[in-house]
Amino acid sequence: MNSCYKIQPSEVARSAQLAMILEVSASPKPGNIDRMHDFADTRYEHFLASATGVYPVFEKAASGKERIGELLKEAVVESNKWQKGGNTHFGAFLLLLPLAKAAGQLSQENETFDLEKTVERARWIVKHTDVEDSINFYQAFGKAGVCVQDVEDLDLNDSDSVTNLRKNQTSLFELMELSANYDMIAREWTHGFELCCRCSEQITDFMEEKGICTDINCS
Template sequence: MNSCYKIQPSEVARSAQLAMILEVSASPKPGNIDRTHDYVDTCYEHFLASATGVYPVIERAASGKEKIGQLLKEAVLESNKWQKGGNTHFGAFLLLLPLAKAAGQLSQENETFDMKKMVERAHWIVKHTDVEDSINFYQAFGKANVCVQDVEDLDLNDSDSITILRKNQTSLFELMEISENYDMIAKEWTHGFELCCRCSEQITDLMEEKGTCTDINCSIVYTFLKLLSKNPDTFIQTKFNRETAVEVSEKATAIVTQIEACGYEATLPSIIELDEELLKKKINPGSTADIIIGGLFLSIMGGMRF
């Protein structure tokens, strides 16, 4: 974006919407819903409805001082209001809301866009969450019907956990610290959105013709596979087990190696084969998709166009 132009909250929100829409539209993205693949109870259009419905919450994140936990709960409510496909973007909201809040704060301070500044501010924001954010997170979780691993002594489906949170004054950041070893999204919070930044850099480089792909669909699919190859998906790990997550990453590694040797178009049959295999087994790298959304948001905010 023009360094002299003050970014408006509406632009931050539209950037987040576009990131969600581009991610779910990219195809073939092995194991996940896209414009050519649906699940039995959740389909492509549910994701589009969620991305559209959440707009006012992200705009408020970029324009006001509302807390992350409250925004997260409201984002889930808005998502559910506009579609009946269940959880579509819970992990993505956990990434987008602090990033959008950071973008809005920097714009209000007349700072020019800089990815490093944005993620540093987002990291500062999540570090300063409190117990009320944790409670809103639990309440949002209950409404989103998310498949996650429980946090130590805290059962994410048990209302008594809120009492424990309040008693211990456990902040949302502290919950993420507890979860970081088995949840990629939590680790993004505690490690300064590191993987989101890497994805953004790769997508931007590819779109600037510095690699294998030059169109947006190829850039997203290739970045998705590369991220998956290096980071076993923790949603798969929670839904199945660690071994399954590692096996999927190994298959993604083989495809990335093939892309780098033979090119994207020549490797498409292998990508489609893995996609069909994972869909048949109902193995979906959902956390990987969420991080791709975060990376796309950073790239779009940085001026990437196609």
């Protein structure tokens, strides 16, 4: 999208949808679902339905409404309404919701769309999460049916973790810091979305080189 363009909440939401659809459509992806490979209980179509169903949540994020934890939980609820294949885009929600919220805030401040500014604002947003975001994250995790390894502290599978979160007032950013050494998405949160930014530039360059950006919106 033209860097001088002031993006609207509906366009932010559709950009997030397109990103999720293109990501799951890439093939091959060893060990993951794509348009050519399904799992026994989760199919490519489940991912498409999930990306479609969460549109209102991303529009809400880009409109500046609600905090990240609330948005994440709502995204999981909406995703589950549209498909029964279990966890689809939970990781994508964690990465895209702060970016969507950031793009929306900048637009409301009459800033034009710019990747560097958007990532910088997303960094600020995740660093200013609080314990309620952490609790909503745990609740969303339970609804999404994500499979993770057990850990010693604040295990996502341990019902006592929410009590400990509230007792210690652990923010969602601080929670991500605990798992950043072994979880790629947590590392993105705590390292300023470095990989997202770099890959976005590389993918856009590739699509422009192939002429794809003349056919679809590459924002």
